[in-house]
Amino acid sequence: MQTKKLFDFMASCVMIVLGIYVFVAGVGINKDVGGVYYDAPGFLPVMLGIALTGCSLLLLVASLKDGGLGARMVELKAWGRGRLHSKDAAISLIGMGIMFVYSFVLFRLVPFWLSSFIFLVGIMAYLKATRLLKGLLISACTVAVIVVFFQVGFRVQLP
């Protein structure tokens, strides 16, 4: 229950900042374009910024019940320490790191079949999903099936 309040607190703080940014940016767009307010491209963003800030403020107020800001800060520290030592959090983070490298780096630099093969072998090995040899075999077969299905079967150009 307390973690829920902490998450609500953190989310509402981020949303308030975002809401204010959207409002300011929307006003900037309207000034940039000029003309009547309702015809300007920043009209809806301004309204959305106000709505987001309003909803987030209400969420923030609700999240500060039972202990107030002090209690949330204490919880935040405890939660942060817990996540720092959590094995599951580390596994998820490194797993996402591998996905990031695949999506942002490998996918752009090397051919699709090679990047996908490296990604599959890498992540399966990291997660200890199966034995290395089996992992290599599964990765090779998966990439082969995908390439044959899309590139040969449907003539879709893969990168």
Add this chain to the structure above:
Amino acid sequence: MALEYILAATASVFQPFNLLVLIVSTLAGLIMGILPGLSATMAIALLTGLTYGFPTSPALIALIGIYVGAISGGCQSAILLNIPGTPASAATALDGFPMAKRGEAGHAIFLATTVSALGTLFSVVCVLTLTPLLTGFALKFTSWEFFLLAVFGIMICGSLTSNGNVLKGWISGILGLLVAMVGMDTVNAYPRFSFGNVNLMSGIQLIPVMIGLFGFPEIVQSFTQVDAKVLQMTSFRMKDGFRKVRKHWVAIVRSALIGVGVGIIPGVGEDVGGWLSYWASKSNSKDPDSFGKGNELGVISAETGNNACIGGAIIPVMSLAVPGSAPAAVLLAAFLMHGFRPGPLLMGESPQFVYQIAIYLVFSALAMWFLALGIAKFSVKILGINKKILMPIIYVLCVIGAFLINHNDFDVRMMFIFGIVGLLLRATGIPSAPFLLGVILGPMADSNLRRALIISNGRLAPMLSRPICVVFLIIIAFMIISQTGLLRFIKKLAGRP
């Protein structure tokens, strides 16, 4: 004319390639539905990208097939594992798992599969009757009504998917609307929130957002999940099953009606349809205490309700271009991608489309019934697949799905970024469905509001003079007042001397 369209659609299903697509997509849907963590929304989002280059008929068949398969397949893991394969089957687990523990897994799966097919077939009747009616009604809509419809859709979706905190649902919807604001605006062609990036100027594509929001969190979650113990499948007698279905026909019709009704409400998913149908059967039962302890009526009601939602959710997609559920939202995007323009003009522009979808739903339901019972024996094996092997493969497919929309690796990066957003939303208990609805309805809300204001010279009076707008405004105002505690505050004020 309608008969001609129905015959043409039926003939197209029986073309060898389309038949193969129907079987493969329904089977893929069933398997994705059976596997906990792979939702129907994710399945359709993934397939939308993958079928981008397909001709229209097989693409539509594939999308409908995987939708029906995924929603129906969820019951098997709910019964054998006590973990619903999709959220839609959550209510099924309540009585399905106790039945399986009693050694009636086969019987429960037969009942669930049969009523799933019946629920979908019932909803097809509603698609054919209600879509033209609603489309006719929607022809009265002007820019004001479309703007308010978008706001209403996002607000009601936010309210119903927020798990008790409506603010989170609305915040999610607003975030989705903000994402839709990125890129050139439709009236002045001004690049909003693009930061000089050419890719952002053309807007954020829907498919990478969908795949990221719904697929990515499931993949990351599987890294640390421990697989649960699966109960064994048992044999069943079809004759007994059909007798039970006949015996409970009243509950089936009631659940199907609830399912269709829930499906029509924008953004409310199949899970709500299942729960409400379950609750209605329990409330009407002479022995409500037996629910949750292996009452077959619980399984029957939940599965009829969630499958009837499929057709129900498609009705507003086709008539108003407002999706009835998260999977239907993805389906709407897929329809748009394949050149159809769902909405009030659909019956005039492409009248065959409604019949096509209805026929594809019918054949998908039939294919699902045969295939689900056929693979029931292997469900235990499917459920035994190591997620740490399967999910990375799914991620590769997500990457391809995002890439194929524009053959642009920017979309792959967007998919990853929105995956992180989806993960954060899930961690903070903010529902993703209103976000997606916001992204879809954002352009409609923006262009219609500004068009209406330009026509009225910035005055709101024309909106207040239109009866449909007034109804929308009253509902929206009531939602805000009742859900944010303002009503309590007003009552408190009124109570003071």
